[in-house]
Amino acid sequence: MKPTDNQEPKKSKQDFPVVGIGASAGGLDAFKKLLNAIPVNSGMAYVLVQHLSPEHHSNLVEILSPHTTIPVHEIINDINLAPNHIYIIPENTNLIAEDGILKIHPRTRNERKNASIDIFFESLAQVHKSFAIGIILSGTAFDGTFGLKKIKELGGVTIAQDPDTAAFKGMPQSAIEADTVDYVLAPELIPQQLVEIQKSYKINHAYTEQDHELKNEEEILNQITNLILLRTGNDFSNYKRPTIRRRISRRMVISRKNTLEDYYYYLRNDKTEQDLLFNDFLIPVTYFFRDTSVFDSLTNLVFPQLIHNLSNNNLRIWVAGCATGEEAYSIAISIHEFLAEKNNKDIKVQVFASDISEKFISKARTAIYSVQDVQQVSTARLQNYFTKHDGYYHVNKVIREMCIFAVHNFIKDPPFARINLISCRNVLIYLNPFLQSKVLSSFHYSLKEKGILFLGKSETANSAHSLFEPIGINEKLYIRKSAFTRYVPEAFKPLNLSINSEIESFEKKNVPESDFRKIASDILFLQYTPASVIINEQLEIVHFHGDTSFYLLPSPGKPNFNILKMAREGISFELRNAILKMKKYKKNVIKENLIVKNQPYTASFEIVSIPDNEEYLMILFYKKPLAALEGVKNTSKNSNQNRIVELENELTQLRADIKRVTEEQQTAFEELQSTNEELLSSSEELQAMNEELETSTEELQSNNEELMCVNDELVDRQEQLISMRNYSESIFKTIREPLLIIDRDFFVKSANPSFYKYFQTTEKETEGHSFFEIGDCQWDIPEFKDLIVKMLGDRASIEDFQVHTLCKGIGKKIMMVNARRILNAKPAGMILLALEDITDVVTANEQLTIKNQELQKYNEQLETFSSAASHDLQEPLRKIHIFCQRIIDNEKNLSETSKHNLDRILFAVTNMSQLIADLIDYTRINFVEKEYKKTDLNVLLKKTMSDIKDIVLEKNAVIEIAPFPQLKVIPYQIQQLFTNLILNAVKYTKEGVIPEIKIETQKPSVDEILEIGGNKDTNYIRISISDNGIGFDQEFDAKIFEPFYRLHSNNQYHGSGLGLTLVKKIIDNHHGFITVRSKVNEGTVFFIYLPMQL
Known part of the structure; x- marks a missing residue:
């Protein structure tokens, strides 16, 4: 059902937004999430429209009411809208919005099933205009997309559920793909955005109703259109101001700008917003075969006439302002059907389709449309x-090849030429009279003789009655009249022609003798004829010849070709009189020797009529040097000269007054005409979509959706019953902390059993008594009482406040108090208090502090012992090593047995020294350099390589090191980690093979972190150290980190068995992880995972 079958809806008098929310299958859950988040006093009315089964009573009111504190109503006919209320459509009805009320109508069999959202949204847009907000939630198919488009066109705001959060993506996805959505949000986030929109509405409503009367509003609007001109090359300054204001106001709401000036500065600095505003200005209202009666007129009246008047077999059609191409393809299909019916295959048809939007043209060129886009196309045509x-x-190839799409601005760009038919529907209604006149003149120039102009129902070419003549009765079809027109470029430039340029333009070729006369005439005409112009009845210049800049100049402001406004001072007055005289007496008029201000010449002109075109006049201009008149000046002055000058001044003033009154009357007429066109525009926008016949697939889909909705309601009811029962049972079973509620006078209203049990009191001794006096406890503590009192004011809660109290029966206790004001409580001012005994926790923390201090003392003693032990144990070993080495070096008669024994002593000393060093490092790891510092690991690695370079060079090892980030680490420990792992890689190499070591970093995946036992919410970096050494069996991957565990004997590879244990300890100190992957004779890779932030 269309909301405007009988009359055009009036704009609503309501000053609050109305939010229409549409959903289908899976929409119940989305409704709940949205309603749960709606604030109590949002200042908006909400209307929920869901596809419901016509055979089952809807329980949506009962289901949704528990999820909101806002009143929820099922709509009855003529229910009045009010803010902060929710209205729900009943089953088997369609909903229509009128001014301040909602009306329901029974569904009819002829209506497209499951179009209830589109129907309501369209009426919502027509009535509430910029105060309409449309939301599409979960559902299949595409209902709501057309409605959102209407809301957006008329200045409202549109929102779609994020498809990733929808149970069924069809409806929100359709709206998003149709580019009709301003916001894409999860249901629970939509109310927050609505609150922001409402804030902007309250501020911008003043702009919509009042700001356009401010002095600087017109200047700011001009600045905004100038920004769009600079950004896109398209000038909207001559579009109708109400349309521009509506589009800007909509963008102000979305961008949350409070004033027009604020929005201008925001727009100036945001290119994306400029593009969005440009797109809003375009208003793409189009669909296939819009107004079937119009296309019937084309087939029955226009096409036969065009074919009859063709001078060749080329039919050229121009669709100006084609948007996304539906109109162009519709006309192409219609002419193809007509020619096929007439069996006329010789005519070549070209349909030129143009629009200023690159995005629209790109879509039109694809020739691909959704199911909703082709609703108006008959089954046969599909x-x-x-x-x-x-x-x-997809549009078939034969039609696509007929159509040529181009980005083109028919207001400023040169028009297409030799056109037989121009279709420009529903574009002129957005242009002011000046621009309409210019466009119609351009169309007249573009059309061939007897060409036809095709306008929208709300548009007219009456202002160009000298250029077009209406044909037909009801349709807006006009035939081109024979008249002089010219293409007026965007900015006026005097036409400068010279004989040299003209001569050079001729190609050097043989010219027939019969053409010499024409060539001579053309050259003489260009070179020797005076400058001249041709004007029409409105005194507008339609043609320039020669250099007229000595007599005419462009007037300031918007382009204007009125000859009286362009004429120089000294010519304009006499020119007006001469034109009036010419029109009255039908004779040529000559004016000579006119003084031109600030010019060294006098001007003369002659006005002549044009044969067979009495509505046009030609004005020829001449000039003479001012000195030539000096001999003929009248040197005598008579006594009446001053009186003559006085009378002439009075006459000039009188004519100026008459001119002003005339212009005011003309302005009033133009405003009336503009208002009439606005009304016609609104009537055009009120046209509803034609409903297509149902198919068996749609019937099945609709029934499935209705069953899903009924099932959702039943499941939800069952879940509510279970939830309520479990909730009631769990209150008394799970809450163990003492709780109580006090009123604004601090008297206890109620308490839970845990309170009575803990404080050894009864309900009689507690409820109705002052909180500060109950239970023989010392609650009347000034600091605590002040906090409670503040909760009656601006303080909403108390968090973790400690109270030291003395209670009879339980002694001294330390209680942790949390309190919160209960919102919307009756009576107001109720406070919930939660009490927790933390006496043991506080005592334990104090003991822990003492223990930590003792531990710190022991660590310091251990540090002292470690330093002493390191020196005392290493010193004897160093002496043994020195003396053994001296014996070997100095004693020349040592036996082989003695040498062997001394080597074994040196080997044992070295092992013992390494073992002691590793033990000292292992014990010191917990208290040396405990401070975490942000460290460049590249610097640490460089220092490490410097320390071990002799060993690396000895082994000829090749080490590749990738760039490392900065991390917060214990620098000494990380350097020790690198040293141990690199030396291991150098040590455990295969004989005769050069060691190759790679040190790299990488960000691990979440799955990898979870696999090693890490926290998925923590960012880690993975450091890998790989080698080509001897490797080991993977079954020992855990044991190698145990203290003193070695895979090889000391005779094979020297070591203490603590190196990897130390590495593991360092990793643990950094809250990281280490893993290893190895295979015998194929090398080893250590993977170290360190958190990016500590």
């Missing part, structure tokens, strides 16, 4: 001219 593929309809 079969003949479209191919369905992957759920979309």
Whole structure:
């Protein structure tokens, strides 16, 4: 059902937003999430429209009411809208918005099933305009997309559920793909955005109703259109101001700008917003075969006349302002059907389709449309001219080849030429009279003789009655009249022609003798004829010849070709009189020797009529040097000269007054005409979509959706019963902390059993008594009482406040108090208190502090012992090593047995020294350099390589090191980690093979972190150290980190068995992880995982 079958809806008098929310399958859960987040006093009315089964009573009111504190109503006919209320559509009805009320109508069999959202949204847009907000939630198919488009066109705001959060993505996805959505949000986030929109509405409503009367508003609007001009090359300054204001006001709401000036500065600095505003200005209202009666007129009246008047077999059609191409393809299909019916295959048809939007033209060129886009196309045409593929309809090749799409601005760009038919529907209604006149003149220039102009129902070419003549009765079809017109470029420039340029333009070729006369005439005309112009009845210049800059100049401001406004001072007055005289007496008029201000010449002109075109006049201009008149000046002055001058001044003033009154009357007329066109524009926008016949697939889909909705309601009811029962049972079973509620006078209203049990009191001794006096406890503590009192004011809660109290029966206790004001409580001012005994916790923390201090003392003693032990144990070993080495070096008669024994002593000393060093490092790891510092690991690695370079060079090892980030680490420990792992890689190498070591970093995946036992919410870096050494069996990967565990004997590879244990300890100190992957004779890789932040 259309909301405007009988009359055009009036704009609502309501000053609050109305939010329409549409959903289908899976929408119940989305409704709940949205309603749970709606604030109590949002200042908006909410209307929920869901696809419901016509055979089952809806329980949506009962289901949704527990999820909001806002009143929820099922709509009855003529229910009045009010802010902070929720209204729900009943089953088997369609909903229509009128001014301040909601009306329901029974569904009819002729209506497209499951179009209830589109129907309501369209009426919502028509009535509430910029105060309409449309939301699409979960559902299949595409209901709501057309409605959102209407809301957006008329200045409202549109929102779609994020498809990733929807149980069924069809409806929100359709709206998003149709580019009709301003915000894409999860249901629970939508109310927050609505609150922001409402804030902007309250501020911008003043702009919509009042700001346009401010002095600087027109200047700011001009600045905004100038920004769009600079950004896109398209000038909107001559579009109708109410339309521009509506589009800007909509963008102000979305961008949350409070004033027009604020929005201008925001727009100036945001290119994306400029693009969005440009798109809003375009208003793409189009669909296939819009107004079937119009296309019937084309077939029955226009096409036969065009074919009859063709001078060749080329039919050229121009669709100006084609948007996304539906109109162009519709006309192409219609002419193709007409020619096929007439069996006329010789005519070549070209349909030129243009629009200023690159985005619209790009979509039109694809020739791909959704199921919703082709709703108005008959089944026969879908079969003949479209191919369905992957759920979309593709226009067939034969029609695509007829159409040529181009980005083109018919207001400023040169028009297409030699056109037989121009279709420009529903574009002129947005242009002011000046621009309409210019466009109509351009169309007249573009059309061939007897060409036809095709306008929208709300548009007219009456202002250009000298250029077009209406044909037909009801349709806006006009035939081109024979008249002089010219293409007026965007900015006026005097036409400068010279004989040299003209001569050079001729190609050097043989010219027939019969053409010499024409060539001579053309050259003489260009070189020797005076400058001149041709004007029409409105005194507008339609043609320039020669250099007229000595007599005419462009007037300031908007382009204007009125000859009296362009004429120089000294010429304008006499020119007006001469034109009036010419029109009155029908004779040529000559004016000579006119003084031109600040010029060294006098001007003369002659006005002549044009044969067979009495509505046009030609004005020829001449000039003479001012000195030539000096001999003929009248040197005598008579006594009446002053009186003559006085009378002339009075006459000039009188004529100026008459001119002003005339211009005011003309302005009033133009405003009336503009208002009439606005009304016609509104009537055009009120046209509803034609409903297509139902198919068996749609019937099945609709029934499934209705069953899903009924099932959702039943499941939800059952879940509510279970939830309520479990909730009631769990209150008394799970809450162990003492709780109580006090009123604004601090008297206890109620308490839970845990309170009575802990404080050894009864309900009689507690409820109705002052909180500060109950239970023989010392609650009347000034600091605590002040906090409670503040909760009656601006303080909403108390968090973790400690109270030292003395209670009879339980002694001294330390209680942790948390309190919160209960919102919307009756009576107001109720406070919930939660009490927790933390006496043991506080005592334990104090003991822990003492223990930590003792531990710190022991660590310091251990540090002292470690330093002493390191020296005392290593010193004897160093002496043994020195003396053994001296014996070997100095004693020349040592036996082989003695040498062997001394080597074994040196080997044992070295092992013992390494073991002691590793033990000292292992014991010191917990208290040396405990401070974490942000460290460049590249610097640490460089220092490490410097310390071990002799060993690396000895082994000829090749080490590759990737760039490392900065991490917060214990620098000494990380350097020790690198040293141990690199030396291990150098040590455990295969004989005869050069060691190759790679040190790299990488960000691990979440799955990898979870696999090693890490926290998925923590960012880690993975450091890998790989070698080509001897490797080991993977079954020992855990044991190698145990103290003193070695895979090889000391005779094979020297070591203490603590190196990897130390590495593991360092990793643990950094809250990281270490793993290893190895295979015998194929090398080893250690993977170290360190958190990016500590």
